[in-house]
Every structure is written in C-alpha cells, then in structure tokens.
Amino acid sequence: MNKNTLGIFGLLVAIFAITALLNDKFISAYNMQNLIKWSSLYAVMSIGVAFVIITGGIDLSIGSVVGLVAVVLAYQLKVKGIDPGQAIITTMCMSLLIGLIHGLLITKAKIQPFVVTLCGLLIYRSLGRWLTDNQSLGPVPLEDDKGYANIDTINSLDQIFSGKIAITDSFNLPTPALFLLALGIAAALFLNRTIWGRYLFALGNNEDGARYSGINTDNMKIIAYVICSFMAGIAGILFAFELDSVQPAQTGEFYELYAIAAAVLGGCSLRGGVGSILGVVIAAAVIRLIYNSINMLGISTHLEFGILGIVILLGVMADEFLKRYSAQRAAAKQKES
Amino acid sequence: MAEARTPLLEVRGLCKQFPGVRALHEVALELHQGEVLALIGENGAGKSTLMKILAGVQPADSGEYLIESEPVRFQNVRDAMAAGVALIHQELNLAANLDLAANIFLGREPNQFGFFQNKNIHNEAAKFLKRVGLDLPTDTLVGNLPIGKQQLVEIAKALSCDARVLIMDEPTSSLSQTETETLFEVVHDLRRQGISIIYISHRLGEVKELADRVTVFRDGENAGDLAKDEISHDAMVRLMVGRDLSEFYDRQIHSPGKVVLDVEQIRTPEHPNTEVSLKIHAGEIVGIAGLVGAGRTELLQTLFGVTPALGGTIRMNGELIRPQSPRDAIAAGMALAPEDRKLHGLVLPMTVRENASLASLKRDQNKGLLNFPAEEAVAEEAVEQLQIKTPHLEQVTRFLSGGNQQKIVLGKWLALTPQLLMLDEPTRGIDVGAKREIYRLMEKLAGEGMAILFVSSEMEEVLGMADRALVMHEGRIAGELARNELSEQAIMQLATGTPLAA
Amino acid sequence: MKTRFLIVIMCALSLAGWVGCSKKTDSEGDNDSSEARIAYVTNGVDPFWDLCAAGVRIAEKEFGIGCEVHMPTKGVVDQKRIMEGLLAKGIEGIAVSPVDAENQTPFLNEVAENSKLITQDADAPKSKRLVYIGTNNYKAGRALGKLVKEALPEGGEVIIFVGRLEQLNARQRRQGVIDELLDKPEQELSSVKFDAVDAKNLTAEGSKYTILDTRTDNFDKAKAKSNAEDAITKYENVKCMVGLFAYNPPACIDAIKEANKAGEIKVCGFDEQDALLQAIKDGNAHGTISQQPWEYGYESVKMLKNILDGKQPETSFHEVPFLVVTKDNIDEFWAKKKEMAELGKQD
Structure with missing residues (x-):
C-alpha cells in the first residue's frame, strides 16, 4: 500500500471510528452489510474510470452507460422476453462497444475525451428514454406480472447480482462485493502485473515518450475506454437488480461524478499517470460511508453534498501537499548524491 | 584595465546548504563593469545554485553579496531586478500569444486606472529592441519568431528594466550557428554599452570566443580562474574535471x-x-x-x-x-534517442527501472504478465554498462542529471540490441x-x-x-x-x- | 485504419437499428401536435404521470380537444424550457404541476398572461393560475396518518421518506401525516403551518406516536433505498415507514424485506406502484393513498376545455377525491390501474 492509499485508508478508519463512537448501531451486521453493498456498486464504476483517468483522459458518460445498460437489460427481460443469459451478454457487448466507440473517436478522430464522453452522456441517456418511452421497468418480476418469460432464470440472476451469502447468523455478504473483489483483483493485476498496465501508466505520464518507446498508445487508450464502459455496464446490471426498478431518465444520473470523485480521492491524478485500484476502491467506500454516517448521525440530508465536497477537497489537498513535500525531499536528496 | 576599479558585483565566502547536500561552499566571484565572465563547470558543480542566488530566486545561507561594494540581500527576483541583476532563463519566459511590446512590458504595463496605455509602450519597446539588434515591428507576435530572436527579446526585456548585469544560462543551447553568431554580436555590443554579463555554457568553443575571463566551478567550490590569455579548451576541461583528458x-x-x-x-x-x-x-x-x-x-x-x-x-x-x-x-x-529527452525520451515521473525496461517489456513478457526478474536485469545491466549514477533502480528519473537521463535512454535501446x-x-x-x-x-x-x-x-x-x-x-x-x-x-x-x- | 473505423460505425448503426426495430411500433410520442390546443406538463418522469396521461387521452376523446403531454426530466429548468416552447407555439391552455411552486411564481404569471394556466397535482397559490386541480394533500396526508394509526394501533415510532420537501404537496402531505398522528386539530389547506423540515423526534402529549425524522433523496432511487436501510439500522424500534412519493414505499418494502423485518415494520404509502400494490396484497404493506391520477388528466383537460369555451371556474381549487387502498379493495383498484396503465402506455 502506498502512502496515498494509506492516507485514504486512514480517512476511512477515522470516519468509521467517529461514526461508530457516536452511534452504536452503526457497526451492526445489517448496516455493515448495506455499506459493503453500496460501496461495491459504486466502486465497480470507479475502478473503470480510474483506467481512463490514468491515461490522462476522462469519461463523463458513465452514469448514462449505467442507465442505458440497466434500461436495455430490463427492456429485453420485461418487454421482449429474451433469454436472460443472452440479455446479459447483449448488454455487456453493448457496453464494450460503447467503450470501443469512445476510444476510436478519441484516438483516431482525435476528439477530446471530454467532448466525446459528454456527447455520450447525452446520447445514451436519451437512447434509453426513447427505447422505453421513458417508462420505468423492473428487471425482476412481481408475482402477478405476466410480462416476463423465464421467471425462474431471472430470479436466479437476481440472486447472483443482488443476493446475499450467509456468513454468520446475522451477517450476510452481499454478492456485489464478490463482483467487486473479482473485478478489483483483475483490474489491479492488469494494472500492476501486466505489460499493458505498465504501458497505461507510461502513456498517462508522457504519451510521446511512450510512443517513442514503441508502445501502441492508441490501442492502449482504446483499451482503457473499453474497460471503463465495461465496468459501467457491470455496474448498470448490478444497479438494475439491486433497485428492481429502472427509471430511464434517472437511473445512474450523475454517477460519473461519484466515480470520478472516488478516483481522484483514491489517488488518481487528472493529469494522468498515477492511480491505484485499492485506493479507488477505498475512496468509493469513503464516499458511501459519508452518506451512511450522515444518516446515522441524523445530519440534515441537505448537507450531504457539502460534506462530501469538503471531504474530497481536503483529501486531495492533503495528498497534493504530501506529494510536494516528498518531491522536495527527494530533490534535496538527489542534490546530495 | 577593469582590475583597477572595484567590482560591480562581488560575492565572498558564499555557502548554500540543501538538506543533506552542500551545494556551494565558500564560493567567490567577481564581475566588473563591461565584462563577460564565463562560468563553467560540470553539471552539479553549483553553477545553477549560484546563479539563482545572484538573481534572487533563492537566498544564500551565509556569505557576502556586494553590488558596488554595498551588501545586498535579495528576497526575490523583483529585488534583484531593482538592483539591476537580470536572469535570462534557459527555458524562455515569454508569452507566445502576445506581441513584442507587450512581452517586454509584461507585468509592468503602463496603465491608468487599470487600462492599458498602449501608445507609448510600442515606442519604448522599439528602443530596447534596437539595442539588441532586432529591427522588427513591435506588434509581431513572439510565437512567430524563431527561438534565437525570442532570446534577444528576452534580453531586450531585461534591458528595459535597467539591468546592468545579465546572467545568461546556456543561451546558445537551442540556437543555430547563425543565431549563435547574432547573439555573440549582441553580447559584444552590450559589453561596449557597459553591461556586464555572466555567461554560463557547456560549449567551450563559445566560451573561448566570448569570455574576458573564466571562472571554473567543481563540486560546489571554486576550481580556478582563467584570464583572457589563459583561456584554452584543454585548460578549461582540466579545471572542470580536475584531470587531463588527453x-x-x-x-x-x-x-x-x-x-x-x-x-x-x-x-x-x-x-x-x-x-x-x-x-x-x-x-x-x-x-x-x-x-x-x-x-x-x-x-x-x-x-x-x-x-x-x-x-x-x-x-x-x-x-x-x-x-x-x-x-x-x-x-x-532501429532505435532513436530523441532530441528532447524530457518530452520524448523518458517518462520522467517513472523510475530508472521502469524507463530502462520500457522498450523491452514486450520481448520479456510472460503471456502478457510483467517479467520482473528480466526487467530488473535489463535495468541493472544498463546502470552497470553505462555507469548511470543513481542511488538505486527505484529512483525517479526526473531527479537525475541530464547525462544520466541520456544514459537511461541509451540503456533502454541497448537492451534490444x-x-x-x-x-x-x-x-x-x-x-x-x-x-x-x-x-x-x-x-x-x-x-x-x-x-x-x-x-x-x-x-x-x-x-x-x-x-x-x-x-x-x-x-x-x-x-x-x-x-x-x-x-x-x-x-x-x-x-x-x-x-x-x- | 479507415476501414476499421468504418466497421465500427457500421456496428454502431446496426445497434441503433436493432434497437429501433425491436421497439414497439405504435409509439409516436404525442398526439399530432398540429391539432393540440392545450398541454399537460408534469413535474418529472414517473409511471404516475403515465396514469395521468391515460385520463388525458380519455378526456381528449370525450371533449374533442387535442392535448400534448410533456414530462420534463431536469426539474425547474427543463420545465421552464418546455413551457416557453409551448408558449412560443401559441398553445392556448396549459395544465402544469410546478416543480418549485414558490419560486416559479413570476414565471407562472408570465405563462398565465400568455395562455390559460391551471395547476394540477401541485399548486402555486401565489401565482395567477386560474384554478388548481388536485388532491387536498393535507387531507390526504391525514388519511395516510389514519392508515398508520390502523397499522399501529398500539402506537410507535414512525419515519417519513420523501423525494424532496421543496414541493408544496410534499410538505402538505407530510404535515397531514404529522398532525393526524399527533392528534393536532385539522388545518385549512390554504394556511397550513409546517413543522421544520429537519425536525426530529416529533411527538405530542397524549399521542402514542413519534415521528423520528424525514429523509429526502432527491429522486435518486438508490438513495431512497439506502435511506430506508440506514433508518432500519439507526432506529431499531421503528414500527412504520411512510413513503410520500411513489417510489418511496417500494424502496422501503425492499429494504425491510432484505433486513428480514417483514411484518415487523409496517409500510404506508402514497400512490400506486405495482410493488406497493403487490405488498398490500401480500400483507407486507398496510395501505396507500391513491390520488387516482387518471382523474388529474381527465379533470385538467375538461377544465381547460371549459375555460377555452368561456366557462370560468367557480372556485380556485378543484378537488380530486383520493382513494384509500387497503387489502379490502386492492384487487378492484389494481384492475382499474392496469386498465389505465395500458391506455397511458399507448401514448
């Protein structure tokens, strides 16, 4: 764990401890279960955007991709009665395709990531609304609902994506946590143990330098955007099953900001080249923890965004301050040698 | 001739300590009016530190700094400018999107109630541009000028602040031969106008051509002075490296x-x-x-x-x-060690190991996974073969000297033979x-x-x-x-x- | 490079094509707008508004007048944009549910000067709207309070969830619930006094009920659910959850089910989402107050038609009766809702 991740972990522990001290119900199994579940859902998205941010790019379309994937999934299940397994695969392919289009537009057509993904944000949102005529849909059937085929399969999917695994008598592990665990480990391995991960860091720090070293920077960037949209797609499926209801206009709205906030708080620099998956996951947990603590401590919900903003700002400031300090130390040390 | 008078600028017993590093130790320097003093030494010899102290970028720890025998203590660049000492940076500090006049008076725009007084600055600017031999319309955009001319603009800007001492840091490093010649003429001109110049360069040929006197630094200390008639390539190199390079x-x-x-x-x-x-x-x-x-x-x-x-x-x-x-x-x-090491050659925020192995990662991969032992071996071999001076392989390359950075670039390629x-x-x-x-x-x-x-x-x-x-x-x-x-x-x-x- | 790019474009187009083909074909959004003389503007997107749209469609046929239905997604800004567009088109009458009644008053007055403006669902009493068609939300809130009392005859702790409290109808409902539970005297709708929005542990002497808190979620359903979960954690003695907006009760029901507290914590709600109706049927929720949304659409069109025909409304408040739905009448109600939903969806 590097210094930054350690710092954000400290923040997590601090907020955790304070809330636990002030409200003894906070550490109940039930609450921990919820906290883990929501943290996992948001962390999956944040991991995706971390890849893009490491390349020095940005993805503003995450929330809309979450929404569109959820909508298309529910639409296929509810309206079309498509085989659930096939529906899941279609939606995943769709999210991969979205990432591919982003990547190609950014690298080949040389349009700025901000613009490409901002347009994506608008397009996918309206696509979802148009597809469903803006009707709310639920992927999971009610008992009385005849619109569903394959009810049994859907129910078992629901168990996979938003189920619970009994660990002790009182504590059940929400399945999204397993998704996070698997995806997080895969992402961390990719970033730190494969040559492509190294390439991503190199090109994020100095794209020309990476290219001059023989790295196909365009392909690496495309991969980053594909990973980002794919993670958003997975999150979309998880959210759809978690909420049992998809509102085309609202599901996932502004989630890109949570994801970017988590990535930045978790140590990614928007200038690119820096980032750690563990840090981002912990930061996503910090953000969910703040929400939970606000409810637990009975702070007015209207203050949520304010508190969140201040914590992120302080976190990033502290990080910047530390970085500058250690850079000075290193520079001074270098003079010595 | 100059020796009879008191020096325009003088430092004595100057020391500067960075945490754990002795950058300057008991350093002395004299500069007379209308003199071109060349300051030479290997990288890390303390030239930049001294220059920064002279120009007010950072203060000295101890020692005397006199201008016309008056002790001075600059808190910042502004103080130094006021005393007539100006630094011409290696990386030029001009705004490419502004014209010549605006650049020369940048930050000192004559204004009334916050509004530009545009008329005068063009006439004023033309005056200073003429002194450095630039005969260009003052509304030319700086970005459209070649690098050599931009440098002259930088000098004109310093003159407009009534600079008496110009410190030039590797001014010719990005100039062509002709641009260099123009610069030399300007330097000669300025000397005739009574301006004193501290000239820092790695190019000993230039030093020989320009300098009235040479001060050599080695390891943060004075290594010796050469008078005009003593200046020769061999003499300079001998003082810089402390041994003969036959x-x-x-x-x-x-x-x-x-x-x-x-x-x-x-x-x-x-x-x-x-x-x-x-x-x-x-x-x-x-x-x-x-x-x-x-x-x-x-x-x-x-x-x-x-x-x-x-x-x-x-x-x-x-x-x-x-x-x-x-x-x-x-x-x-093929392999290319590019001209701009910082932009194209290296990924500066990454370590020696990561940079040295960047090109050979693909060859040494294990089904896409990084091969850490092979990576380490590539980096170690580069450090050994090229005698790269780095405390360890995990050193961030940004903090290494230019020579060592270049060696890492070479090491990266040699790994691929x-x-x-x-x-x-x-x-x-x-x-x-x-x-x-x-x-x-x-x-x-x-x-x-x-x-x-x-x-x-x-x-x-x-x-x-x-x-x-x-x-x-x-x-x-x-x-x-x-x-x-x-x-x-x-x-x-x-x-x-x-x-x-x- | 170019060919690869082309392939991707083709893929994108075919995706769009697939989406288009598989989409039901009879959906053409609004009625032919060229003949629409009036418009029905909602405050957001929700199945609730589709039910309203069903009433609009019935009334269109019955009274022979075209009506556009608009559902702004982005709150005040979007709603304003839509209404400005309608005015620019020269629409003759608008029935609107203002997102933020108080602060939209100047704009609503501007609309009222250029068109016949009525409000529905939520009122803007200070504006120059001709009439307000709606539920007496305070009364409905009290009726909801009575449902809570039925659900908890022994009394207990109650918590309220709502999207946001900027809306007058949300505040009136909430106050109705509070007043009923605390046995306060009935207030006049036009002059309801509100308790502070962040008031906690409201109770009164002699009342068996405590209103712990009111949590808002700004229409984020994930937030609505986590709010309910957090309440379960924080208040171990909470006995009843009251959801004031349509999606709140289902969120509460989900959270309770997952916490294995079904039956332990009652749910009383507003509106008629299927998940809530199912829960009422199963006994997992006690009951709900339905505003019979189709009546909103129907009455709005009828009222605008009358106004355009020169018949001015007699009062400034046209009350649409609400319906208390419990296990007793759930089947009948649900059948009616389905019928309306079908009709509204054809939109």
Whole structure:
C-alpha cells in the first residue's frame, strides 16, 4: 500500500471510528452489510474510470452507460422476453462497444475525451428514454406480472447480482462485493502485473515518450475506454437488480461524478499517470460511508453534498501537499548524491 | 584595465546548504563593469545554485553579496531586478500569444486606472529592441519568431528594466550557428554599452570566443580562474574535471560492413518537396550536420516512424519496411534517442527501472504478465554498462542529471540490441564527463558492428565523432563529407546552402 | 485504419437499428401536435404521470380537444424550457404541476398572461393560475396518518421518506401525516403551518406516536433505498415507514424485506406502484393513498376545455377525491390501474 492509499485508508478508519463512537448501531451486521453493498456498486464504476483517468483522459458518460445498460437489460427481460443469459451478454457487448466507440473517436478522430464522453452522456441517456418511452421497468418480476418469460432464470440472476451469502447468523455478504473483489483483483493485476498496465501508466505520464518507446498508445487508450464502459455496464446490471426498478431518465444520473470523485480521492491524478485500484476502491467506500454516517448521525440530508465536497477537497489537498513535500525531499536528496 | 576599479558585483565566502547536500561552499566571484565572465563547470558543480542566488530566486545561507561594494540581500527576483541583476532563463519566459511590446512590458504595463496605455509602450519597446539588434515591428507576435530572436527579446526585456548585469544560462543551447553568431554580436555590443554579463555554457568553443575571463566551478567550490590569455579548451576541461583528458574524441575508424540502412528518395511531412537518400553501414558512425530547421530531426523521426514518410523507400538489411509508428521501426531493428529527452525520451515521473525496461517489456513478457526478474536485469545491466549514477533502480528519473537521463535512454535501446542507433543531439545539456562517456559508448558500439546515425549542432562533435558527415540544408542533403574532408568551414558552407567548390 | 473505423460505425448503426426495430411500433410520442390546443406538463418522469396521461387521452376523446403531454426530466429548468416552447407555439391552455411552486411564481404569471394556466397535482397559490386541480394533500396526508394509526394501533415510532420537501404537496402531505398522528386539530389547506423540515423526534402529549425524522433523496432511487436501510439500522424500534412519493414505499418494502423485518415494520404509502400494490396484497404493506391520477388528466383537460369555451371556474381549487387502498379493495383498484396503465402506455 502506498502512502496515498494509506492516507485514504486512514480517512476511512477515522470516519468509521467517529461514526461508530457516536452511534452504536452503526457497526451492526445489517448496516455493515448495506455499506459493503453500496460501496461495491459504486466502486465497480470507479475502478473503470480510474483506467481512463490514468491515461490522462476522462469519461463523463458513465452514469448514462449505467442507465442505458440497466434500461436495455430490463427492456429485453420485461418487454421482449429474451433469454436472460443472452440479455446479459447483449448488454455487456453493448457496453464494450460503447467503450470501443469512445476510444476510436478519441484516438483516431482525435476528439477530446471530454467532448466525446459528454456527447455520450447525452446520447445514451436519451437512447434509453426513447427505447422505453421513458417508462420505468423492473428487471425482476412481481408475482402477478405476466410480462416476463423465464421467471425462474431471472430470479436466479437476481440472486447472483443482488443476493446475499450467509456468513454468520446475522451477517450476510452481499454478492456485489464478490463482483467487486473479482473485478478489483483483475483490474489491479492488469494494472500492476501486466505489460499493458505498465504501458497505461507510461502513456498517462508522457504519451510521446511512450510512443517513442514503441508502445501502441492508441490501442492502449482504446483499451482503457473499453474497460471503463465495461465496468459501467457491470455496474448498470448490478444497479438494475439491486433497485428492481429502472427509471430511464434517472437511473445512474450523475454517477460519473461519484466515480470520478472516488478516483481522484483514491489517488488518481487528472493529469494522468498515477492511480491505484485499492485506493479507488477505498475512496468509493469513503464516499458511501459519508452518506451512511450522515444518516446515522441524523445530519440534515441537505448537507450531504457539502460534506462530501469538503471531504474530497481536503483529501486531495492533503495528498497534493504530501506529494510536494516528498518531491522536495527527494530533490534535496538527489542534490546530495 | 577593469582590475583597477572595484567590482560591480562581488560575492565572498558564499555557502548554500540543501538538506543533506552542500551545494556551494565558500564560493567567490567577481564581475566588473563591461565584462563577460564565463562560468563553467560540470553539471552539479553549483553553477545553477549560484546563479539563482545572484538573481534572487533563492537566498544564500551565509556569505557576502556586494553590488558596488554595498551588501545586498535579495528576497526575490523583483529585488534583484531593482538592483539591476537580470536572469535570462534557459527555458524562455515569454508569452507566445502576445506581441513584442507587450512581452517586454509584461507585468509592468503602463496603465491608468487599470487600462492599458498602449501608445507609448510600442515606442519604448522599439528602443530596447534596437539595442539588441532586432529591427522588427513591435506588434509581431513572439510565437512567430524563431527561438534565437525570442532570446534577444528576452534580453531586450531585461534591458528595459535597467539591468546592468545579465546572467545568461546556456543561451546558445537551442540556437543555430547563425543565431549563435547574432547573439555573440549582441553580447559584444552590450559589453561596449557597459553591461556586464555572466555567461554560463557547456560549449567551450563559445566560451573561448566570448569570455574576458573564466571562472571554473567543481563540486560546489571554486576550481580556478582563467584570464583572457589563459583561456584554452584543454585548460578549461582540466579545471572542470580536475584531470587531463588527453583524448576527448577517442575514435578508431572501423572498416564499414554491410549496408544496414538504405533510404531512397524519402520525403518527410516537414519538407514534402525534397527527397533524401542515404546509406549507413554496419560499424559506421555517420553525423548529420546543418542548421536548426534544416530537417535533420524530422528525417530521424520519419525513419523512426514518428511522422511516416510521404514517399520513397526505406530498407533495413535489404528488407523493405514502412514504419508507421516507432513500434514498426523498433521491430525492424532501429532505435532513436530523441532530441528532447524530457518530452520524448523518458517518462520522467517513472523510475530508472521502469524507463530502462520500457522498450523491452514486450520481448520479456510472460503471456502478457510483467517479467520482473528480466526487467530488473535489463535495468541493472544498463546502470552497470553505462555507469548511470543513481542511488538505486527505484529512483525517479526526473531527479537525475541530464547525462544520466541520456544514459537511461541509451540503456533502454541497448537492451534490444538494435542494428541502427539514431541519436538526436546526443550530448545536449550534458556535462563534459558524461559527454566523453557517451562518445566512448558510441565508439564501442560501432566497434561491435552497430550502425550509428547522429544529428548534432555542435561542430566539435561532428568533427570529432563522425566517420562521414551528411550536411542538410532546407530539407535536403546538401553534401556529404568523408572524414578526411571534414572541416568547420566545409560544413558551414554546405549548411548555409553554398555548394563546395570542386 | 479507415476501414476499421468504418466497421465500427457500421456496428454502431446496426445497434441503433436493432434497437429501433425491436421497439414497439405504435409509439409516436404525442398526439399530432398540429391539432393540440392545450398541454399537460408534469413535474418529472414517473409511471404516475403515465396514469395521468391515460385520463388525458380519455378526456381528449370525450371533449374533442387535442392535448400534448410533456414530462420534463431536469426539474425547474427543463420545465421552464418546455413551457416557453409551448408558449412560443401559441398553445392556448396549459395544465402544469410546478416543480418549485414558490419560486416559479413570476414565471407562472408570465405563462398565465400568455395562455390559460391551471395547476394540477401541485399548486402555486401565489401565482395567477386560474384554478388548481388536485388532491387536498393535507387531507390526504391525514388519511395516510389514519392508515398508520390502523397499522399501529398500539402506537410507535414512525419515519417519513420523501423525494424532496421543496414541493408544496410534499410538505402538505407530510404535515397531514404529522398532525393526524399527533392528534393536532385539522388545518385549512390554504394556511397550513409546517413543522421544520429537519425536525426530529416529533411527538405530542397524549399521542402514542413519534415521528423520528424525514429523509429526502432527491429522486435518486438508490438513495431512497439506502435511506430506508440506514433508518432500519439507526432506529431499531421503528414500527412504520411512510413513503410520500411513489417510489418511496417500494424502496422501503425492499429494504425491510432484505433486513428480514417483514411484518415487523409496517409500510404506508402514497400512490400506486405495482410493488406497493403487490405488498398490500401480500400483507407486507398496510395501505396507500391513491390520488387516482387518471382523474388529474381527465379533470385538467375538461377544465381547460371549459375555460377555452368561456366557462370560468367557480372556485380556485378543484378537488380530486383520493382513494384509500387497503387489502379490502386492492384487487378492484389494481384492475382499474392496469386498465389505465395500458391506455397511458399507448401514448
């Protein structure tokens, strides 16, 4: 764990401890279960955007991709009665395709990531609304609902994506946590143990330098955007099953900001080249923890965004301050040698 | 003549300590009015630190700093400017999108109630531009000027602040020969106007030409002074490195082997209407000379696939290749140590290990996974073979000296054992010791049969290192000089577009 | 490079094509707008509004007048944009549910000067709207309070969830619930006094009920659910959850089910989402107050038609009766809702 991740972990522990001290119900199994579940859902998205941010790019379309994937999934299940397994695969392919289009537009057509993904944000949102005529849909059937085929399969999917695994008598592990665990480990391995991960860091720090070293920077960037949209797609499926209801206009709205906030708080620099998956996951947990603590401590919900903003700002400031300090130390040390 | 008067600027017993580092120890320096004092020394000798103290960028820990015998203590650059001491930065600090007049008065715009008083600044600016020999409309945008002229603007800006002492930090490092000559004339002019100049340079030829006196630094201490008549290349090098360097360019001519690179009529995007053809043999060191903008860097970049060729053919070992990206060129056995190490050569925020292994990761991969032992081995070998001075492999390359950075770039390529090594300005901004090591390496690699193609703006380097020199002018190869034909005069003649007499 | 790019474009187009083909074909959004003389503007997107749209369609046929239905997604800004567009088109009458009644008053007055403006669902009493068609939300809130009392005859702790409290109808409902539970005297709709929005542990002497808190979620359903979960954690004695916006009760039901507290914590709600109706049927929720949304649409069109025909409304408040739905009448109600939903969806 590097210094930054350690710092954000400290923040997590601090907020955790304070809330636990002030409200003894906070550490109940039930609450921990919820906290883990929501943290996992948001962390999956944040991991995706971390890849893009490491390349020095940005993805503003995450929330809309979450929404569109959820909508298309529910639409296929509810309206079309498509085989659930096939529906899941279609939606995943769709999210991969979205990432591919982003990547190609950014690298080949040389349009700025901000613009490409901002347009994506608008397009996918309206696509979802148009597809469903803006009707709310639920992927999971009610008992009385005849619109569903394959009810049994859907129910078992629901168990996979938003189920619970009994660990002790009182504590059940929400399945999204397993998704996070698997995806997080895969992402961390990719970033730190494969040559492509190294390439991503190199090109994020100095794209020309990476290219001059023989790295196909365009392909690496495309991969980053594909990973980002794919993670958003997975999150979309998880959210759809978690909420049992998809509102085309609202599901996932502004989630890109949570994801970017988590990535930045978790140590990614928007200038690119820096980032750690563990840090981002912990930061996503910090953000969910703040929400939970606000409810637990009975702070007015209207203050949520304010508190969140201040914590992120302080976190990033502290990080910047530390970085500058250690850079000075290193520079001074270098003079010595 | 000057010695009789009190010095304009004087420092005595100056010390500067960084945490754990002694940057300057009991340093002394004198500067008289109308004098050009050259300050030389290897990188890390303390030149930059002293310069920063003189210009008020940072304070000294102890010691005296006198201007006209009055002790001064600058808190910031503004104080130094007020006392007439101005620093001309290596990286120019001009706003490209503003015109000449606006740049000269940037931050000091004459204003009334916050509104520009535009009329006067153009007349005023013209006055100062004239003093540095620039006869340009004052509404020219700085961004449209070549780098040499921008530098003169920078000097004009300093003069407009009533500077009496100009500190010039490697002013010629990005200038062509002609631009350098213009700058020298300006320096001579300024000296006649009574301005004193502290001139910092790695180019000993320039120092010899310009300086009235030389002060040499070594390891943060005074290593010696040379009076005008004592200034010689050998004397300076001896003081800088503290020992004799009998043979700086240590060349043995190898008999060239088979043709490695065969280029026919390629056209670069920069000069789409001129064709370039050349051949490089194994074991040969070929230099490309010419003025800045002659298309030398562009040629290397086209060969390396950075800016793909518009036409013509490139053969490596007889095989036709069409490099569309550096990846293609590397696969064909090429390597390029680019001119701008910080921008193109290295990923500065990454470590020595990560940089040294960046190009060979793919070769050493284990089904996509990083091969950490192989990576470590590549980096260790580079450090050992090239004598890279770094505390450890995990050192971030940003904190290394220019010479060591260049060695890492070379190490990165040598791990791939390329057949053709291209070097663009291989020793720019590198101290004498490291320079010599890089020359030795080039010699050794050529001896092992590698073909080496290098671009250099330093006359001495081309004369000293090349088996053969290609001189470029406006995108084409104006002429080729064999080793026995190489002379400064011949190169300059071809570089400026005059054909050699038969 | 170019061919690869082309392939991707083709893929994108075919995706769009697939989406288009598989989409039901009879959906053409609004009625032919050229003949629409009046418009029905909602405050957001929700199945609730589709039910309203069903009433609009019935009334269109019955009274022979075209009506556009608009559902702004982005709150005040979007709603304003839509209404400005309608005015620009020269629409003759608008029935709107203002997102933020108080602060939109100047704009609503501007609309009222250029068109016949009535409000529905939520009122803007200070504006120059001709009439307000709606539920007496305070009364409905009290009725909801009575449902809570039925659900918890022994009394207990109650918590309220709502999207946001900027809306007058949300505040009136909430106050109705509070007043009923604390046995406060009935207030006049036009002059309801509100308890502070962040008031906690409201109770009164002699009342068996405590209103712990009111949590808002700004229409984020994930937030609505986590709010309910957090309440379960924080208040171990909470006995009843009251959801004031349509999606709140289902969120509460989900959270309770997952916490294995079904039956332990009662749910009383507003509106008629299927998940809530199912829960009422199963006994997992006690009951709900339905505003019979189709009546909103129907009455709005009828009222605008009358106004355009020169018949001015007699009062400034046209009350649409609400319906209390419990296990007793759930089947009948659900059948009616389905019928309306079908009709509204054809939109």
